[in-house]
Amino acid sequence: xxxxxxxxxxxxxxxxxxxxxxxxxxxxxxxxxxxxxxxxxxxxxxxxxxxxxxxxxxxxxxxxxxxxxxxxxxxxxxxxxxxxxxxxxxxxxxxxxxxxxxxxxxxxxxxxxxxx
Amino acid sequence: xxxxxxxxxxxxxxxxxxxxxxxxxxxxxxxxxxxxxxxxxxxxxxxxxxxxxxxxxxxxxxxxxxxxxxxxxxxxxxxxxxxxxxxxxxxxxxxxxxxxxxxxxxxxxxxxx
Numbered sequence: 001x002x003x004x005x006x007x008x009x010x011x012x013x014x015x016x017x018x019x020x021x022x023x024x025x026x027x028x029x030x031x032x033x034x035x036x037x038x039x040x041x042x043x044x045x046x047x048x049x050x051x052x053x054x055x056x057x058x059x060x061x062x063x064x065x066x067x068x069x070x071x072x073x074x075x076x077x078x079x080x081x082x083x084x085x086x087x088x089x090x091x092x093x094x095x096x097x098x099x100x101x102x103x104x105x106x107x108x109x110x111x112x113x114x115x116x
Numbered sequence: 117x118x119x120x121x122x123x124x125x126x127x128x129x130x131x132x133x134x135x136x137x138x139x140x141x142x143x144x145x146x147x148x149x150x151x152x153x154x155x156x157x158x159x160x161x162x163x164x165x166x167x168x169x170x171x172x173x174x175x176x177x178x179x180x181x182x183x184x185x186x187x188x189x190x191x192x193x194x195x196x197x198x199x200x201x202x203x204x205x206x207x208x209x210x211x212x213x214x215x216x217x218x219x220x221x222x223x224x225x226x227x228x229x
Contacts, residue, residue, distance in 0.1 A: 004159070035219075043160070043205060043219040056216050091159055102148045102167045102209070105217060107159035 002026045006092050006108035013082055014116055021077045021111045023092030032075045033093040033105065034067065036060070043091070049075065082115045089113075118143045122206050122220035129196055129227050137191040137223045139180075139206035147208040149173075149182050149189040150217070154203040163191075163204070196227045 005024045013019050025032050034046040047057040049067055066078045075094075079086055089112050093105040123138040141147065148167040152160040164173030169184035178193045189206060206220040 042221045043207075045216045045218070048216060058216070102165075104150055104162040104165055105152075105160070107152075107161070109157070109159045 004092055004094055004106050004108035006090075006111050008111060009109065010112045010114070012114045012116065015084060016081050019079050019082055019113065021079075021090050021092075021113070023075045023077075023108055024073050025075055025092065025094035026096075026106055027073070029094035029096050029106070031055075031095045031103075032067075032069070033095075034077045035091045035093060035107075036088040037091065037110075038088040046077075079113075082113075084115050087113055087115045118147070118208060118210065118218045120206050120208055120218055120220035122204075122223050124221075124223070126224040126226060129225070131198055131227055131229050132195045133227075135191070135193040135196045135200075135225070137204055137206075137225070139189045139191065139220060141187050141189065141206075141208050143187075143208055143210055145210045147210045149180070150207045150209070151178070151180055151189070151191050152205040152207060152219075154205065154222070156202075160205060196225070198227045198229055201225055201227045 007022045032049040035043050037043045045058050047061045047067055048055045064080045068076050089110045091110045092108045095103040095105050119142045121140050150165045151163040153163045154160045164175040166173040166182035169182055172181045180189050180191045203222045203224050205222045207217045209217045
């Protein structure tokens with residue numbers, strides 16, 4: 001079964017540094033997402049992306065964050081200047097022909113970001 | 117705004133026990149409802165879904181019925197196994213939200229042999 005892949009599985013960075021988290025969504029999916037899960041807390045929506053542009057973003061997704069689909073397969077999340085509170089598990093997800101309204105999300109295994 | 121409230125965990129059961137994890141929601145429209153499961157070290161996987169009132173989603177012995185009158189989507193399984201130990205997330209998605217899903221806090225289930 002096709003799956004969403006994320007790299008790296010764990011990223012350690014110093015406060016103020018830029019990080020790029022990478023994802024390869026399922027190849028025929030049209031909608032792409034980033035969610036994050038701070039340890040012990042709920043899964044939070046960051047951003048959704050469709051047709052090469054952001055379709056919705058949360059209040060967490062401020063100017064420090066950006067997303068890009070640089071080619072036909074990768075989907076990246078960049079954090080420009082990391083803060084300690086950005087430490088979390090970041091999940092990439094994709095969904096198929098519809099938005100996640102009735103087309104379920106397919107998640108990657110996540111990238112654990114640790115900001116020191 | 118939308119919200120999902122799940123039964124607090126952790127939940128510990130013996131093998132073959134009956135499982136219920138409660139989930140209630142608040143939504144402005146007519147959401148689709150989902151249960152996702154997260155095994156240790158992995159991402160979330162869809163367990164089951166229901167897209168309209170009175171629909172029953174089922175998979176791997178788990179069931180949940182979309183109850184509009186009580187705004188609930190409780191997860192049940194008649195006989196749990198050790199392999200069901202995981203974190204379970206209830207979630208909703210509304211058409212108007214352009215793909216955003218709202219998740220509950222998650223309920224950790226541990227099944228002991």
